[in-house]
Amino acid sequence: MKAMLPGNAVGTDEPLVLGEAAEPRPAADEAVVEVEAYSVSHGEVFRLDDRLDRGGARWRPGQGVAGAVLRPAADGSGPAEGARVVAHPPALGWAERVAVPTNSLAELPDSVDAVTAATLSPAGIAALRLLRAAGPLAGRKVLLTGASGGVGHYVTELAAAGGAQLTAVSATAERGAKLMQLGAVELVTSVARARGPYDVVLESVGGDSLTTALAALAPGGLLVWFGQTGGAPVALDFFSFFQGPNQARIAHFDYTTSDATYSQDLSVLVRLVAAGRLHPEIGTVRDWTRTADVITDLCGRRIRGNAVLTVG
Template sequence: MKAVLPGSLPGSGSDAGKPVVFGDAAEPEPGDGELVVAVEAYSVNRGETFQLDGRLDRRRPGWRPGKDVAGKVVRAAADGSGPPAGIRVVAHPPAYGWAERVAVPTGNVAELPDSVDAVTAAALPLAGITALRLLRVAGPIAGRRVLLTGASGGVGHYVTELAASSGAMVTVVSATAGRGARLLELGAAKLTTSVADAQGPFDIVLESVGGASLPAALARLAPGGLLVWFGQASRTPVTLDFFDFFKGPSRARIEHFDYTVSDTSYGEDLATLVRLVARGRLHPEIDSVRDWSRTDEVITDLRGRRVRGNAVLTVG
């Protein structure tokens, strides 16, 4: 079958500078509790671009990217779990999804109603699951003041709409006002292009940029506030002066977040996201839809921060 394969790492090999190449891959062989999905669409996440350029480990020999897919089940799980062949699904495999077919654990799929198309569904998994679980960590948010940094990506759009619809007063930080404009339409109370301009204090800070952004956001916490650190999009290490922290808001807390830690079965969260979309309560922000032959272009645009929300590729 055809698949998108990792290119050479920057500065090496004949494909140097190409993030991905097209090639042939073996047909997926599903294990226990796995089904096979014929992929109709997939989305690209920034974390996958970091893996492709070597800034995150490629975890195993033969690794191929692909964690967010939508399509149709073409081979049901042998143990009878999960949907049967012919059912449309959204899925979150651990990898290998940028291909014509992919094996997925049955606990990581959710059925799609006719009202949710494959392109919309493909934008849901990683970003949507992250947003749901991030807000659970934040706790009750109705009436609370929330600061969200790095808000113009896929996770940020979902967090903004979900938090605002739950009664939170959300201030979003986006690199430019243009990239952040849609966030105001989704319910954000205020938009700023710099953490330094955010008018706190905030009960909850959701921080995804790293570098100088985290200590600046931490300084804007209210007493007893919570900062949840869920990303480092700037790829710049954080330097935190704990003497400044101790002089800051009393009883403030910092918590690190990883969406995979609490539960590695994603089907229920996927079903929740699908239900919200079908009912018109969640609106995936899809900035770009292209044929999968243009995956390398999308990766380049993501690296250059030229994608607002999600980018989706269609297969076949």
Template sequence: MKAFIPTDSPRTTGPAVRLAEVAEPVQQSDQALIKVEAYSVNRGETFVLERPPVGWRPGKDVAGLVVQAAPDGSGPAVGCRVVAHPPALGWAEYVAVPTTALAPIPDHLTAATAAALPLAGLTALRLLRAAARHTGHLAGRRILLTGASGGVGHYVTELAAAAGARLTAVSASAERGARLLELGADQVVPTVAAAEGPFDLVLESTGGANLPLALDRLAPRGLLLWFGQASRQPVTLDFFSILNGPVSATIQQFSYADVDGPDGPDLATLVRLTADGQLHPELGTVRDWTRTAEVLDELRERRIRGNAVLTVS
């Protein structure tokens, strides 16, 4: 079968993949074999592609058709359309996925839309869940979201607004900011420095100079959840400055993979919200999978708003 693999000599200036013939997946007892119809590309994968692990192939967000059910009898039957979140290997014609990491999708939901859900949607859903554990609820809470223009930012904005939060989104693009307002953001500002606190919660994904600026805008006993470093710049914190900042602030690192239980139930929640019209995946581009390398470069350079989806022809 055909699949995208890292090139033999990855460039340090950008991602590099090539379409190649690879062995077909060998199912484990708890895995369904999926014929991939669409997959989503994440910016984090572009970073891994700069220095890929030996034997690794990218692909964490896929949607397609079950062509072989799991040998142990778990999961969906042959012919079921599903969205899945494998750990890797998804940029291919076929992929084997644990049945605990997939969810059925209804007929009216396109494969391209479903493929945009897993990584970004799971991150947003679990990020707000972690925030709610700290605050008790999100209704009425003031939230500052940095790096809001990507797929995660769009999902966070819509989910937070639906929960009754007052969200200030940071986006340097006026066009992207307008879309965030449509999705329910209370306010959009071009920089963290322009955000007027205090905020009960800060959801910080850019790192560099933005994290200390965002921390300064926390309310007393507020929480900063750090879930990314899109700027790729290290964070420097002045602890003397922190002592003069928000009282009893909490800084907590967040990983969407740090959960008790499988991905399937949360994927099913995202599918239900999308199918019911309560969640709207932002498809920044949908192209044929032969253009994957081109999309990777655009994604890494932040020229795509929302999710980038490739359809397997």
């Protein structure tokens, strides 16, 4: 079958190559999904760029896909053949077909198309779990950095629906325009322009963004660190930190750790989209042969919201 392969895995200088890969060999609790669309996440881009451990030579990108069940799980779990699904495979989803554990699948109603559904994993899952980590937000002041990406749009709408007074940080007003429509009370173009103090800071950029956002935290406030899309590491000074908010807390966030299964969280997101209560922001939809171009644009911050590739 055809699949997107990391260039260095096949001996080329290209970041990605459309080549031949082995057909999926599903375990008993895995269904084979025929992929119709997939999304691209920053985490996958970092792994392709060797900024994260690839987890073994077998690793190929692909953690957010939508399509139809081609072959149901042998153990009888999960959706039946032909069912339309959204899925969070461990990897390998940038391909014509992928094996997915049935506890990482959710069925789609006719009202939710594959392109829209593909954005729910991993971006929607990360947003849902991030807000759980932040705790109750009704009436609380929240600062969200890197807000114009795929996760940020979901966080903004979900947090606003939960009663948060959210300030969104976006590099430009144009990139952040949709965030106001989704419920943000304020849009600023740099963390330094944010007017605290904030009860909760959701930080995804790293570098100076985190240290500046930390200074805007209220006493006893919480900063949840969920990314480093800016690429620069964070430098924290012990003494400066304690001159800032009294008893402030920093929490590391990893969306892959949760009491809920991917299937459960995807089902929640699908219901919200189908009910018109969650509106995925899709910045670009292109044929999967242009995946490398999408990655370049994503790294250059030329895509607002989610990037989706269609297969076939």
